[in-house]
Amino acid sequence: MRVSVEINGRPYERDVEPRTLLSDFVRHDCGLTGTHVGCEHGVCGACTVQLDGVPVRSCLLLAVQADGRSVRTVEGLEWGPLQEAFHAHHGLQCGFCTPGILITVDALRGQALDDAQIRDALAGNLCRCTGYVQIVEAVKEALNA
Amino acid sequence: MPRREDERVLRGQAQYLDDVHLDGMLHVAFVRSPFPRARIGGIAKPDGVFVLTAADLGPEVRGLPTQTLPGIELADAAHPVLARDEARYVGQAVAAVVAVSRAEAEDAAELVEVDWEPLDAVVDPRAAPEWLYRYSGSGGDVEGGFARAEHTIRQSFSIPRIVTSPIETHGAIAAPRPDGGLTVWASAQGRDRTRDQLRHALGRDDVEVVVPDVGGAFGSKGAIAPEYAATALCAAALGRPVKWTEDRLENFLAAYQGRGLEADVELAVDGEGRFLAIRARLYADAGAYLYPTTPTPGQTTANLLCGCYAIPACAVEVYGARTTKVPVGPSRGAGRPEAALLVEGMVEEAGRQLGRDPVELRRRNFVREFPHRTPLGYVYDSGDFERCLDRALELVRPERSRDGERLVGTGIGCYVERAGGMWETASVAREDGRVVVTAGSSPHGQGHATTFAQIAADELGVPAEQVEVRFEGGGIGTFASRSVAMAGSAVALACRKLLAEGGDSATVRFESDMVFSSGCYAAVVEVERATGRLTILRIAAVDDCGRVVNPLLAEGQVYGGTAYGLGECLVEEARTDEWGNPLATSFASYHLLTAAEIPPVEPAFVETPSPLNPLGAKGIGEGGSIGVLPAIANAVGDACGRKIDPPFGAEKLWEAIR
Numbered sequence: 104m105r106v107s108v109e110i111n112g113r114p115y116e117r118d119v120e121p122r123t124l125l126s127d128f129v130r131h132d133c134g135l136t137g138t139h140v141g142c143e144h145g146v147c148g149a150c151t152v153q154l155d156g157v158p159v160r161s162c163l164l165l166a167v168q169a170d171g172r173s174v175r176t177v178e179g180l181e182w183g184p185l186q187e188a189f190h191a192h193h194g195l196q197c198g199f200c201t202p203g204i205l206i207t208v209d210a211l212r213g214q215a216l217d218d219a220q221i222r223d224a225l226a227g228n229l230c231r232c233t234g235y236v237q238i239v240e241a242v243k244e245a246l247n248a
Numbered sequence: 249m250p251r252r253e254d255e256r257v258l259r260g261q262a263q264y265l266d267d268v269h270l271d272g273m274l275h276v277a278f279v280r281s282p283f284p285r286a287r288i289g290g291i292a293k294p295d296g297v298f299v300l301t302a303a304d305l306g307p308e309v310r311g312l313p314t315q316t317l318p319g320i321e322l323a324d325a326a327h328p329v330l331a332r333d334e335a336r337y338v339g340q341a342v343a344a345v346v347a348v349s350r351a352e353a354e355d356a357a358e359l360v361e362v363d364w365e366p367l368d369a370v371v372d373p374r375a376a377p378e379w380l381y382r383y384s385g386s387g388g389d390v391e392g393g394f395a396r397a398e399h400t401i402r403q404s405f406s407i408p409r410i411v412t413s414p415i416e417t418h419g420a421i422a423a424p425r426p427d428g429g430l431t432v433w434a435s436a437q438g439r440d441r442t443r444d445q446l447r448h449a450l451g452r453d454d455v456e457v458v459v460p461d462v463g464g465a466f467g468s469k470g471a472i473a474p475e476y477a478a479t480a481l482c483a484a485a486l487g488r489p490v491k492w493t494e495d496r497l498e499n500f501l502a503a504y505q506g507r508g509l510e511a512d513v514e515l516a517v518d519g520e521g522r523f524l525a526i527r528a529r530l531y532a533d534a535g536a537y538l539y540p541t542t543p544t545p546g547q548t549t550a551n552l553l554c555g556c557y558a559i560p561a562c563a564v565e566v567y568g569a570r571t572t573k574v575p576v577g578p579s580r581g582a583g584r585p586e587a588a589l590l591v592e593g594m595v596e597e598a599g600r601q602l603g604r605d606p607v608e609l610r611r612r613n614f615v616r617e618f619p620h621r622t623p624l625g626y627v628y629d630s631g632d633f634e635r636c637l638d639r640a641l642e643l644v645r646p647e648r649s650r651d652g653e654r655l656v657g658t659g660i661g662c663y664v665e666r667a668g669g670m671w672e673t674a675s676v677a678r679e680d681g682r683v684v685v686t687a688g689s690s691p692h693g694q695g696h697a698t699t700f701a702q703i704a705a706d707e708l709g710v711p712a713e714q715v716e717v718r719f720e721g722g723g724i725g726t727f728a729s730r731s732v733a734m735a736g737s738a739v740a741l742a743c744r745k746l747l748a749e750g751g752d753s754a755t756v757r758f759e760s761d762m763v764f765s766s767g768c769y770a771a772v773v774e775v776e777r778a779t780g781r782l783t784i785l786r787i788a789a790v791d792d793c794g795r796v797v798n799p800l801l802a803e804g805q806v807y808g809g810t811a812y813g814l815g816e817c818l819v820e821e822a823r824t825d826e827w828g829n830p831l832a833t834s835f836a837s838y839h840l841l842t843a844a845e846i847p848p849v850e851p852a853f854v855e856t857p858s859p860l861n862p863l864g865a866k867g868i869g870e871g872g873s874i875g876v877l878p879a880i881a882n883a884v885g886d887a888c889g890r891k892i893d894p895p896f897g898a899e900k901l902w903e904a905i906r
Contacts, residue, residue, distance in 0.1 A: 120351070122351065130266075130267075131269075134269075135260075136260075136263070136264075136266075136267035137259070137260020137261065137262075139264065139266075139415075139463070141415045141416070141417075141496070142496040142834070142835050143495060143496060144496065144834050144836065146834070146835035146836060147415060147496075147835060149415055176260065177258075177259070177260035178259070178260045180260075182258075182259070186255075186258040186259075189254065189258055190250050190251070190254045190255070190258065191250055193251065193800045193801060193803070193804045195254060195257055195258070196693035196694065196695070196804060196808065197415070197416070197461075197462065197463045197464040197692055197693025198253075198254075198257035198258075198461070198463065198693065199264060199414075199415045199416040199463025199464060200415050200463075201257055201258065202260050205258065219844075221843075222842075222843040222844045222846075223843075223844050225842070225843035225844070226842035226843055226844040226845075227842075228842075228843075229415060229835070229840050229842065230415070230843075231413060231414055231415050231464050231466065231808075231812070231840065232693050232804075232808045233804060233807060233808050233811075234807035234808045234809075234810055234811030234812075234849070235807075235811065235842075235843035235846050236807040236846070236849065237804055237807060238843065239843060
């Protein structure tokens with residue numbers, strides 16, 4: 104099937120099998136490998152992208168469901184206070200979950216959240232390395248920047 | 249100092265295994281056993297599809313290597329690349345199917361027909377008739393110690409298996425080279441060991457390995473998956489690159505797991521509260537086959553059984569039971585958390601049974617002089633166990649209350665861990681006003697490039713920005729919390745050699761005995777009487793990893809290790825049913841903790857430098873995963889008034905206190 108999706112402001116038009124997941128479409132058909140696949144059952148959050156500005160699990164969507172819509176991936180995030188804060192607070196270790204977290208947090212910009220709300224907002228992204236403490240510190244700083 | 253590794257990761261430019269694409273690349277999917285144990289009568293391949301089975305393998309294909317350690321007896325049970333006559337766990341690969349995409353390979357795999365004859369499973373390690381490995385060690389006058397004892401404390405423990413679960417699963421891409429050899433890109437904890445294991449498994453010497461960015465390992469990528477070898481065999485047979493990216497279901501079913509230990513322990517105590525001897529029989533649920541590192545956790549548990557205490561006699565036997573489950577191997581801590589849970593649990597039990605304060609029992613029995621040789625032959629190089637304990641008590645603010653609706657208790661988990669050891673190489677060169685450091689031990693999230701650059705910058709008196717760090721093999725790898733103490737020391741010595749000799753470059757091979765990190769974790773917990781629900785109020789995390797090179801990164805290791813240990817305290821348990829079928833098969837049936845569930849953790853460092861390396865470093869990669877398990881277990885035991893085995897779910901605690 105023919106699918107056209109705008110990703111990070113650029114049009115991508117590809118022929119895909121109807122069963123192709125959006126995560127595989129982004130990674131393998133469009134070559135944007137910054138979005139990672141951790142579980143393919145919607146729990147780990149590594150594959151999170153923004154669909155029309157809203158964070159979604161790209162492994163729980165088919166590429167055809169994104170037809171005519173706009174997707175943002177980690178490659179489409181501008182370098183700014185969020186990335187600086189993750190760097191300064193050691194909010195990433197192996198980095199595999201990081202793009203999904205950045206995409207999730209980017210959608211929270213402009214909101215004033217306390218620690219517990221930040222932790223709840225991050226609860227859809229699993230990280231096995233950091234224990235989350237330094238991620239929470241980074242998010243707190245970025246949202247207050 | 250923040251990490252130089254971060255920017256490309258934050259921009260989405262890191263390249264993990266599945267991000268690697270080669271022209272003409274094919275994809276492999278596996279046909280796997282649906283039974284815990286079954287005889288394979290025959291395998292019918294569909295037409296027009298490339299299917300590799302054990303019958304297609306030449307005699308040179310040997311399966312995974314096994315590794316003997318002193319005192320360990322191994323069965324002849326190396327993990328095969330593909331099951332031949334019998335499959336011995338749910339998920340064991342029996343055939344590899346190759347197609348142009350993973351989806352088509354999975355479609356084709358469904359067309360492979362296997363004639364299965366199910367056999368009885370072996371689930372309980374205590375009742376397993378066969379063993380994969382056995383280990384025993386003893387030192388000192390154990391019988392005399394128990395004969396002289398005023399009290400003999402007995403307790404049994406059960407530590408469930410856990411699924412290591414790096415967020416990046418395993419994966420490999422194998423590609424034939426023009427010279428006839430094979431290059432394998434592998435998600436792994438080091439290039440050289442992976443290469444050597446593949447060469448052994450495939451029975452050929454022309455295999456080279458490339459390790460791209462690695463999305464976490466925690467011990468689970470120190471030995472190759474048999475699928476790496478099968479992928480390489482497919483590529484060799486087809487003359488084209490072949491990729492295997494493990495999916496999460498495969499990781500739950502077929503990646504080696506951690507822990508899985510039953511233990512019966514006895515502690516001999518005199519009238520003054522001094523420990524005279526300890527002995528134990530350990531039943532490790534080792535699984536169906538041997539990986540090279542399958543015996544490592546059990547042997548490590550055995551050898552650390554004296555913990556932080558100057559116990560003059562110790563005897564321990566490990567029965568590495570052969571069960572019909574996926575094998576076990578190292579998982580962050582790898583035998584150390586188990587040892588800490590056992591010995592610290594025995595101290596608490598002694599306190600309970602003798603009416604003595606367990607903190608005072610610890611003080612009375614701590615090792616206080618270094619180096620200290622344990623009865624089983626480990627030599628603790630350095631430490632100050634009491635200073636760690638004092639700091640943890642000060643930070644955690646102990647509480648206890650058994651009245652009212654909430655039971656509150658405090659638990660201590662002192663630990664000592666073996667780290668480092670063996671050898672690493674490093675070289676340093678001056679090139680065009682820059683310094684290039686080349687190290688053997690490659691990272692999978694730890695930040696080696698930042699730390700090694702700092703070490704070189706300190707030694708040479710140049711800014712860290714002028715130091716470039718490369719990883720080109722020539723080492724053993726990243727495991728056992730060893731990279732700063734071993735590879736970092738090699739970097740430091742190479743810099744010193746460069747300064748002393750005044751040339752353009754210097755190379756050093758650094759060898760060392762093991763070093764022993766230590767620490768004390770303490771926790772205050774609350775158990776709701778009506779429901780058994782556990783709330784962890786606070787955790788103090790005190791680690792002595794020797795000299796800390798980068799405090800920001802060291803704290804990252806502490807927080808990460810602590811969360812890892814908390815998972816097995818709270819929710820992680822890889823169970824099977826009574827017939828051996830795995831019940832943990834997705835993140836819906838096996839939970840990892842989220843940010844919302846992590847209690848407050850306060851880290852602190854005590855620094856007693858190791859005399860065994862130029863940095864005075866020990867290791868920080870595993871401390872959290874070791875200390876938090878006994879701390880929480882003992883806090884739960886204190887609140888509930890008796891020993892309880894992890895994980896500490898509400899139902900279990902409610903049963904214990906009602």
